[in-house]
Amino acid sequence: MRTPFIKMHGLGNDFVVLDAREMPLPALSAQMASAIADRHTGIGCDQLIVLEPSEAHAFTMRIYNSDGGEVEACGNATRAVALLHGEAATIETAGGVVLALEPSEGGATVDMGKPRFEWDAIPLDYAMDTCAMPVGWGELENPAAVNVGNPHVIFFVENADAVDLAAIGPEIEHDALFPARVNVNVASLVGPDHLKLHVWERGAGLTRACGTGACATAVAAIRRGLVGNRVTVTLPGGDLIIEWRERESIRMTGPAAESFRGEFNWDDFA
Structure with missing residues (x-):
């Protein structure tokens, strides 16, 4: 055939x-x-x-x-x-x-x-604040978690390029805290309403871009007050524009x- x-x-x-x-x-x-x-x-x-x-x-x-x-x-x-x-x-x-x-x-x-933030909607293994989770893996601490159709955990760091995500990503993806496994995002603020992002995708590893990762990371940054409601997210493959206001759905624009x-x-x- x-x-x-x-x-x-x-x-x-x-x-x-x-x-x-x-x-x-x-x-x-x-x-x-x-x-x-x-x-x-x-x-x-x-x-x-x-x-x-x-x-x-x-x-x-x-x-x-x-x-x-x-x-x-x-x-x-x-x-x-x-x-x-x-x-x-x-x-x-x-x-x-x-x-x-x-x-x-x-x-x-x-x-x-619309993104979801309830601990059991991510899902997590037990209840906690998903805006600033009291957990960590080595240098990566206090992430946010967002479900945008699939589960994401987001770490905000000084320099996203300096994190060896290929090494730490699999450990976090398969941690028992995440019963459905998880996509791992590491982001840094590089300008007003501008984030740089690297993503370890559940079941795929490092990729040049992850649209749901960009959505989840932008939403987490907006919730923490790091950026406004319209965010440029720069991934290794290029830029996405993410727009979100509380209680509304996420809009993503890109090539x-x-x-x-x-x-x-x-x-x-x-």
Whole structure:
């Protein structure tokens, strides 16, 4: 079975998109998703995205990290599929419904929904203040936690570039405090309403950009009074603009692009 795919990226956070909205695909296992994502023996990507029909919305977006695990949300992928869809749309995900507002040739603005801060919505293993958690791992202390469709923990430091996130990220991701594991964000304030961010993604590791990480970090910084309601977040792959006011949903604006299209033999990865 020859299966078409679309390779896309948002700020270098790259995806293989399988469009099953009109032609269903066979069942996709975690092992197959991981094999497709493998950069040496597969097509290669940070996330595999599967688009499927939805009864209530324009379509459903399923998201698989490069380890094969299915996750709830991906901000960069949302912008990418909004660009692919070509018009405003509501998109069903495992983390809730997101709204593509303004797809354009160079990217999109998407409404990522309302953040959640309750300890059991992150989720955490036990109750604590999620604005300034009384916990730490080495030099990283007193993080914030935000759920933006998937769980994030955010550390504000003097210099985000100086943190060895590749070393500490896996330890925090798998800590028993986070029963669903967690995405790990390290950010520093580099100017008025301007943050620099590095992200260790749950199930994917270090990536050039993480849209939900940028959303979670901006929201945490706004809650702490570090920035205003419109924030530029600079990731290794480039900039995202995040806007949020208390009790409202998060809006994210940034680029997305199609890289190339191709086909693969489904049985090669099954």
